Amino acid sequence: MKNGKSRARLSNPAINKGTVLPPLYGPGDVGRVASVASANDLPPEQYRSQFRRDYARLIHSPAFRRLQGKAQLFPCQENDFFRNRMSHSLEVAQIAKSIAIKLNDQHPYFRSNNINTDLVEFAGLAHDIGHPPFGHNGEEELDRQVIEHGGFEGNAQTLRILARLEKKQTSQYPHSDSVPTPVADGGDCRLGLNLTYRSLAAILKYDRQIPTNEDARKRNGSEKKPVKGYYAAENALVAKIRTHVAGLDVTEGMKTIECAIMDIADDIAYSTYDLEDAFKGGFLTPLSIISMPDAAKQAIVAKVKKRIDENYSDLPGHEREFSLTEYNATLRSIFSGVLNIELPQFNGNGEVDVVDRNAAIISLTADISNNLCNNGYYRTEFTSELVGRFVRAVDVWHLDEARPMLSKVRLSIDAFIAVEVLKTVAFNAVIMSSRLKSAENRGQSVIEQIFQELKEDDGYLLMPEDWRALIEAKPGDTEWKRRAICDYIAGMTDAYCIEFYERILGRSAPSIQKPH
Known part of the structure; x- marks a missing residue:
């Protein structure tokens, strides 16, 4: 938003007339690494899809249960109000499903080729399953310990848990051997939950191999912090996922539409519900956010501007402008409904005509600001309105007519900026705090x-x-x-x-x- 004026909206590209697009899902999607059935298996279930089976396998897994004991923003023992990784994952799954339902209703291709909501929910529930204890600090420490042996990273660990570590099947058990053997003849036989390839693709956010040691990272231009991707040990598996889901000629950089929806839903949940926890925990108030010194705001502006340029490079430069003026306008759009914020008047040149930018934009008291933090009704209304607003702002950016499963979705740039501002404010105020x-x-x-x-x-x-x-x-x-x-x-x-x-x-x- 520039000086209170909306930027261009995302287009909703129409399908070329007469073009017959391939279906969104195919036989390769429902294949599994171990496809040989046991003689004791029941016949295929007609009443539920393969993706619903994957959803059930995830819900019943120990790794999913353990999410309730892993912190999201605040340590789990602090208060039973604050979110943990499980409640966060449930919220991401719900938001992701809402986005999929919206796209299925509003986009002509997905109206007749529905995005599978079980698959989208699965991705939301599973996306954080690889996070270690103590969040990103735990992730960084484990990465330091194994940096010369392939490194550690939460998203890579998610794939590893689902495809290897969980104890459901091995390459011989239960279809041929009666006793599971995790390692045979020096080879790793574990298959984790033995999920479909499309389900595994739905959590593959970063389709690139993590450098195997510190020297390789330096040659790759990577920092010492965890590198997002997948482990070298899962190289062959990821190649199979690509082949089954997108085709033989896709060699890297694959991201399915279900994965993209999950990724956006994660950002929405982080920017709204983590902010709600920060309000409840006394780390932030709307007034403290709005009245932040300009120097602190400028640091946030720089981070958000970088993210805008990375994700919206296709837009002209004037639509990607983001300065202190746009930052304050974004805060006004976020808090105007609850804090009685009066928007300034603009002259013909788009400049503030009546009052000074900082002094007269906001009319509120500390009591009003604190009410939002302390009153559960106000907090719920505020976060609910924001989540709804952001979900409505998700649209199809590019429909891949050759491979619809790789179609791209994203937030409108105004919504993206609001999400990034809230994420950065929460990170600076809470995660980086001495407390x-x-x-x-x-x-x-x-x-x-x-x-x-x-x-x-x-x-x-x-x-x-x-x-x-x-x-x-x-x-x-x-x-x-x-x-x-x-x-x-x-x-x-x-x-x-x-x-x-x-x-x-x-x-x-x-x-x-x-x-x-």
Whole structure:
């Protein structure tokens, strides 16, 4: 938004007349890595789709259950009001489904080729399943520990959990062997939940391999922080996903429409519901956001402008303008409905004609601002209105007529800017605050010390029997051992990670009763 005037809206491209487009889903989508059925399997179920089966497998998995013990914004033990990774994932799934329903209703191609809402919901529920304990700080610490063995990153771990770590099937079990064998003849036989290729594609946000060591990252221009992508160990799997979903000639950079919808829904949830938690937690108020010093606002403007240029490079430069003036206009559009904000009058040149930009735009009191933070009715109304506004702003940006599954969707640029402003404000005020950093720093130290203890010669014996057996199946393989330790720690909840630390390194007396 420039000086209170709306930017150009996203176009909704029409299908060329006479063009017959391929269907959105095909036989390759529902294929599975292990497609051989057991003799004891029931006949195919006519009452539910393969994607609905994947949805059920996810819901019933231990990795999904553990999301309730992983922090979203605030530590889980702080207050049962604040969101955790599971409640966040449920909200992302609901928003993603709403977006899919909207596109199915309003776009001519998707009206007759519906985006599968089970698949979109699955992506929303699964998108954070690879996050380790203690959020991004835990992610960075695990990455440091295995940087020379392929690195660690939350999205890569999501794919690894779903396709390898969860305990449902192996390449022989249950269709041929009666006993599961995770490792045979030095090969990894685990198949995770054995999901369809299209479901796995729906969570593949970054279709690129993570550099396998620090030198490779430097050559690739990557920073030392976790690199988004997938692990080298999943190279062959990702190639199969691409082939089954998009075709043989797609070699990298694949992102399905379901994945794109999930990605937008995640940003919407982050920018609204995390902000609601920040209000409730006393980290922010609308007044503190609006009255922020210009220097702090300029830092946010720079970050948001960079994101605009990355995601809307196809738009002309004047539509991508974003300065302090546009930033303040964005805040007015966000808070005008709840804070009695009076928009300024403009002259013919688009300049403020009546009052100074900062002094007379806003007419409110601290009480009004605090009411939004302290009154649940006001908070709910505010976030609900924002979510609805952002969902309505999602549209088809590019319909890929050759491969409809790779069609692109995005927010209108005004909505994108609002989402990015709120995300950045929440990040700066909450995640970077000293109040939260103390908890995060402790979590990082806990993970580091657990990892160091487990990687010692016999340290892995502190792990549960199934993890010990996994390491012993490939003796002397340092990379395999480090990855197994990393997988084990990454699967811990925040509370269990601290408890495990206390049992092996802390002040708590060791217990033989506590299950792993």
